[in-house]
Amino acid sequence: MLGYFNPASWQFGILLGVVCVSLSSGVLSPLVVSNRMSFFSEAVAHSTLAGVALGLIMGFDPLLTMIGVGVIVALLIAALRQRSPLALDTLLGVAMAGALAVGVILFQWKVRNYADMDAYLFGRITFLTRDDVIILALVGAAAIAVLAMMWNRLALLSVSRPLAQSRGLNVGRYDLLLIVLLAVVVCVTVRVVGLLLVNALLVIPAAASKNLARSYRSMVWGSLAVAVVSGLAGLFVGDYLKLPVGPAIVVAAVILFAASQIIGLRRGRVMAEN
Numbered sequence: 001m002l003g004y005f006n007p008a009s010w011q012f013g014i015l016l017g018v019v020c021v022s023l024s025s026g027v028l029s030p031l032v033v034s035n036r037m038s039f040f041s042e043a044v045a046h047s048t049l050a051g052v053a054l055g056l057i058m059g060f061d062p063l064l065t066m067i068g069v070g071v072i073v074a075l076l077i078a079a080l081r082q083r084s085p086l087a088l089d090t091l092l093g094v095a096m097a098g099a100l101a102v103g104v105i106l107f108q109w110k111v112r113n114y115a116d117m118d119a120y121l122f123g124r125i126t127f128l129t130r131d132d133v134i135i136l137a138l139v140g141a142a143a144i145a146v147l148a149m150m151w152n153r154l155a156l157l158s159v160s161r162p163l164a165q166s167r168g169l170n171v172g173r174y175d176l177l178l179i180v181l182l183a184v185v186v187c188v189t190v191r192v193v194g195l196l197l198v199n200a201l202l203v204i205p206a207a208a209s210k211n212l213a214r215s216y217r218s219m220v221w222g223s224l225a226v227a228v229v230s231g232l233a234g235l236f237v238g239d240y241l242k243l244p245v246g247p248a249i250v251v252a253a254v255i256l257f258a259a260s261q262i263i264g265l266r267r268g269r270v271m272a273e274n
Contacts, residue, residue, distance in 0.1 A: 013128065013130060013133040014125055014128060014133075014235070015235065016133055016136075016137065017125065017128050017132065017136045017137075017192060018125070018192065018231045018232065018234075018235045018245075018249070019228065019232075020133075020136040020137050020139070020140035020141075021136060021140070021188075021189050021192045021193075021201070021231065022201075022227040022228045022230070022231030022232070023140050023144060023224065023227070023228065024139060024140040024143040024144065024185045024188075024189070025189060025201040025202050025205065025227050026205050026223050026224040026225075026226065026227025026228060027143065027144055027147055027220070027223070027224060028143065028147070028181070028182060028185055028202060029201075029202050029204075029205040029207075029223045029227065030155075030158070030206040030209075030216070030219055030223050031147075031154060031155075031158055031182075032182065032202045032203060032206065033203060033206040033207060033210065034158035034206075034216075035157075035178070037178075038199060038202065038203045039088075039089060039092045039093075039096075040074070040077065040088075040092060040182070041182055041186050041198070041199050041202045041203075042092075042096060042198075042199040043073065043077060043095040043099065044070045044073055044074050044182070044183045044186045044187070045070075045186050045190060045195040045196075045198045046095070046096045046097075046100040046103075046195060047070055047073040047095070047103075048066045048069065048070050048103075048186070048187050048190050048195050049099070049100060049103025049104065049107070049120055049121070049195060050069055050099055050102045050103035050106060051065045051066035051067070051068060051069030051103075051187070052103070052120050053103055053106035054069065054106065057106065061131075063132065063187070063188070063191070066187045066190065067183075067184055067187040067188070070183045070184070070186060070187040071183045071184065071187075073095060073099060074179045074180065074182070074183035075176075075179065075180075076095075077091060077092065078175065078176065078179050119194075120190060120191075120194060120195060121194050121195060123190070123192050123193040123194030123197065123244070123245070123247075125191075125192050125235075125245045125246065128191060128192070132191055135188060136188055136192075139185060139188045140185075143181055143184075143185055146177070146181060147181075150174070153169055153174060154174060154177075154178060155216060156169070157169065157171060159216065182202075185202075186202070189201060192245075192249075193246035193247075193249055193250060194246050197246055197247060197250045200250045200253060200254075201227065201249070201250070201253065204226070204230075204250075204253040204254060204256075204257050205222075205224070205226040205227040205230070205253065206223040207257055208222070208223075208226045208253070208256050208257040208259075208261075209221075209222030209223040209225070209260070210222075211257075211260040211261050211263070211264035212260050212263060212264055212267075226253065226256050226257075226260075227253070229252070229256065230250075230252040230253035230255075230256055231249050231252075233248075233252040234246075234247075234248035234249030234250070234251065234252040235248070235249065237252070
């Protein structure tokens, strides 16, 4: 356990990776929840398996092809949303099923290495390399920097799109920015918790915080707190009990959500009685 706090150990890199993932997902979570993009992020996550398979087939770093495929799928969904008469959830359902099926077929047809596929499906944090940690840190820092610079506009867009348009905001431009940023964060987070669980880190922190928050700003800070606490708790408890770290992080987040739900309901009951 002490190895996590030794900068010279490989465990310190894992700790840094978890913190980076927690910060980037925690700060994006309020925007995902407010814009109702949870299924969108899940569709992007499902597409990453095809990106991994393409990278292995072509001899490229799977992380690079994963990000490339994820961004392309995200942009295609955004374009179809503007032009298709179908509802967004229908389009996302097609994208999720199709992308995952293509990924599995590519693995079976060309790669035939299901150990690697399992690592991307469920996450395997011990597979993180030094380069992976550097990329996680860079993506996390970039996500936080971009959101910090444009937070007021993105938050206004999340709260009221008509109001944002009336104030002259280019809604399409900020939608595109959020879509690309979300796709990149989803792709790098897959290495930690797996594509089947990554969506939980983008939904649960803001959902838990919203149960107790009294303003949008407090929801954002609460989301960051939930993401970081669940990330660290899942890492340390998972390591101590010899459990897979990715699922342990998600379970910790679910426990925090359940606690916030109970506290929020009790608070509302007390306020109603008074």
